[in-house]
Amino acid sequence: MPDKLVIGDNVIAPGSRVKLDLPVAKLYTDTNMWLSVEVLRAKKPGPTVFLSAAIHGDELNGVEIIRRLLSHKSFKISRGTLIAVPVVNVYGLLNQSRYMPDRRDLNRSFPGSPKGSLAGRLAHLFLNEIVLKCDYGIDLHTGAIHRSNLPQVRANLTDPETKELAQEFGAPIMLNSTLRDGSLRAAAAEEGIKILLYEAGQALRFDELSIRMGVKGITNILRHLGMVRKVRAKKRRITPYESYSSSWVRANCSGIVVDRKRLGDSVEKKEVLADIHSPNGMFSETLTAPFGGVIIGKQNIPLVQEGEAMYHIARFDVPDENVVEHIEQLQDDLLPGESGELGI
Numbered sequence: 001m002p003d004k005l006v007i008g009d010n011v012i013a014p015g016s017r018v019k020l021d022l023p024v025a026k027l028y029t030d031t032n033m034w035l036s037v038e039v040l041r042a043k044k045p046g047p048t049v050f051l052s053a054a055i056h057g058d059e060l061n062g063v064e065i066i067r068r069l070l071s072h073k074s075f076k077i078s079r080g081t082l083i084a085v086p087v088v089n090v091y092g093l094l095n096q097s098r099y100m101p102d103r104r105d106l107n108r109s110f111p112g113s114p115k116g117s118l119a120g121r122l123a124h125l126f127l128n129e130i131v132l133k134c135d136y137g138i139d140l141h142t143g144a145i146h147r148s149n150l151p152q153v154r155a156n157l158t159d160p161e162t163k164e165l166a167q168e169f170g171a172p173i174m175l176n177s178t179l180r181d182g183s184l185r186a187a188a189a190e191e192g193i194k195i196l197l198y199e200a201g202q203a204l205r206f207d208e209l210s211i212r213m214g215v216k217g218i219t220n221i222l223r224h225l226g227m228v229r230k231v232r233a234k235k236r237r238i239t240p241y242e243s244y245s246s247s248w249v250r251a252n253c254s255g256i257v258v259d260r261k262r263l264g265d266s267v268e269k270k271e272v273l274a275d276i277h278s279p280n281g282m283f284s285e286t287l288t289a290p291f292g293g294v295i296i297g298k299q300n301i302p303l304v305q306e307g308e309a310m311y312h313i314a315r316f317d318v319p320d321e322n323v324v325e326h327i328e329q330l331q332d333d334l335l336p337g338e339s340g341e342l343g344i
Contacts, residue, residue: 019037020036023035039081048082053085054087054093078227138196146301209331256278258302259273260274274310296312297311299311
């Protein structure tokens, strides 16, 4: 960890906690837009880690995860540096939208350019001022609008160090995820920065289990890296299950959906997932699973057009019943108690 950390025009010394704003651009109302950042630096050297949320502006669980972590009275960095950006896509958050005002997906705009589109400029600023100054990163997401994701970590599990970090996070499922052009993970990987992507819950909603699991997971990572003090575990650590193959099951017709399966359910090949009816009841079709696995993502709205993604199913090498029991155990561990009990 260098003694001198510079973000924008700000020099952050070891042993300090600083809140700062990076100028992004102006709106046509002549209003300045800023990227708000909080930096926590210990006096002792160690890794530099960033936390980011709301790269998609309607994904709110991550914003609350970072808020709870930073505001917890016992949270303190003992080694290294933590850089937290609770809202990356401030434009999308203000409009409760996944996208930037230019209708671009910020997570397909990296590495960006200082002279590019609005999305490209913000991507360039975030990458160069925050991400490239770090060794590791945890990027927080939810499902898209009208979709829910089971808490899961997506990462390059073929990289031994990244896989170890994913295991330490402690989400019930680790999903091997290839890099997509234009994504934050792809841009960071080119510079050798290890990134975990935490997916949990749905857009524009808080989900308590997802939030608690996110706070706990980040704390686990920081402990693993020696950045926060270790405490005696109150509950047994559950090893996440790995999946290297998953796909969405798409609607075979249009209509009104009556679900047979829920998020987190185990399904067998050819098992019925849902019934799809016409509004007047003139026809009814069933949607079946093309293979066995566990439902890790699901559409919530009970209306569907033919070809739309409805159920995201992950395959596992272990029996699916074990995965479901594992998920239920984590729910029992995290949901009881007061909201302030974050395991820090």
